[in-house]
Amino acid sequence: MTSLPEILAVFGPTASGKSAAAYELATRLETEVVSADALQVYRGLPILTNQTESPARLVAITDLADEMSVVSYAELAHEAVDELVATTGVAVISGGTGLYLRAALVDLGVPGPPRGDERERLEASYDADPAAAHSQLALLDPRAATAVHRNDRRRVVRALELAAAGSSLVPDVDRLWSEEYRRPTLVFGLELQRDAIERRIRARTEEMFSRGVVEEVCRACAGPVSRTAEKALGLAELSQLPPDQAFERIVVRTRRYAAYQRKWMRRIPGIVMIDAGRNPTEVADAILEVAGAR
Numbered sequence: 001m002t003s004l005p006e007i008l009a010v011f012g013p014t015a016s017g018k019s020a021a022a023y024e025l026a027t028r029l030e031t032e033v034v035s036a037d038a039l040q041v042y043r044g045l046p047i048l049t050n051q052t053e054s055p056a057r058l059v060a061i062t063d064l065a066d067e068m069s070v071v072s073y074a075e076l077a078h079e080a081v082d083e084l085v086a087t088t089g090v091a092v093i094s095g096g097t098g099l100y101l102r103a104a105l106v107d108l109g110v111p112g113p114p115r116g117d118e119r120e121r122l123e124a125s126y127d128a129d130p131a132a133a134h135s136q137l138a139l140l141d142p143r144a145a146t147a148v149h150r151n152d153r154r155r156v157v158r159a160l161e162l163a164a165a166g167s168s169l170v171p172d173v174d175r176l177w178s179e180e181y182r183r184p185t186l187v188f189g190l191e192l193q194r195d196a197i198e199r200r201i202r203a204r205t206e207e208m209f210s211r212g213v214v215e216e217v218c219r220a221c222a223g224p225v226s227r228t229a230e231k232a233l234g235l236a237e238l239s240q241l242p243p244d245q246a247f248e249r250i251v252v253r254t255r256r257y258a259a260y261q262r263k264w265m266r267r268i269p270g271i272v273m274i275d276a277g278r279n280p281t282e283v284a285d286a287i288l289e290v291a292g293a294r
Helices: 018-029 070-088 098-105 118-128 130-140 142-147 153-164 194-210 213-221 235-240 243-267 280-293
Strands: 007-011 033-035 091-095 185-191 272-275
Touching (some): 007 018, 007 098, 018 091, 070 091, 091 098, 098 185, 098 243, 118 153, 142 153, 185 280, 194 213, 235 243, 272 280
Parallel strands (some): 007 091, 007 185
C-alpha cells in the first residue's frame, strides 16, 4: 500500500457512522482506534454514550465519580497514538468531541486543573462577588477579561486559574486551530444531509431505549457522578423526566449537538470531507484512496 500519514483521524456529527468507518480503517491497516470522545471515557454508561462493541483505546477507562480534563485526556491519547505508530506504523483516531480530537492531534499547551482546593476557592470568590472576580481577571489577564463576560462563571474561574498558572484563556498563539500536528496527520470529516442525520438520531435514540438506557442511568445515578460525567447528553433528562418526555428531549438536544459538531468540523484546518451516506466499507475505501494519494 502507498505510504500513509502516521495518523488518520475521522470526525463527524453524532450518527454519521464515524465509529464504524474508523474501525473498518483500523482493521484494514492492522492497527487500533483511539477514541476522542469526552464521555466514552467513562464506565457505567455504555448505552447512553454509544460505546461500540468494536475495540478502541480510551473507552471505559475511568469511573463516573472521576473528573476528566482535556489535559489528562491528551496525555493518554498521545501515549496511545505514539505506541500504535511505533508498533504498527499508523493510528486511527475517531471521535465527535472536537476539543478532544484536537487535543489528541496537537500539543495544546494548556495547564492542567489546579491542585488542592484552588478551584473551590476561586468559585467561592466569584459567587461572593462576580464583578470583583472579573475585575481581578482584568488585572491579571486583560485579554481574557475582554473575551469573557463577567456573568460566565465557569470561564471566569477557568481564566483566573490559567492566569495564576502563567497561561491565558486567550493565548497569543491559537494552538487549537493550528495546522501544526504532533505527527503527520490527515483529518477526514464525514458529511451527511441534515435530514439523514436527524433520521439516524431518532433511530439511535429508539435503540438506546430498547437496550435499557433508562435502567442504565438509574444505576449510574445511584452512585457518585462527577461534574464532567454529568455532562453526558441525556443523563439529566433520563434521571429527571418520564421516559417519553426524556426521549423527545434527548432527540432535540442531540440534533442541536450535531449541528454544533458540523460547525466545529468546518473549522478544522485541512480537513477532507467524505460522503458518509454509504456503508462503512465504502467510506473507508474513500478515505484510503485520498490518504494514499497525498
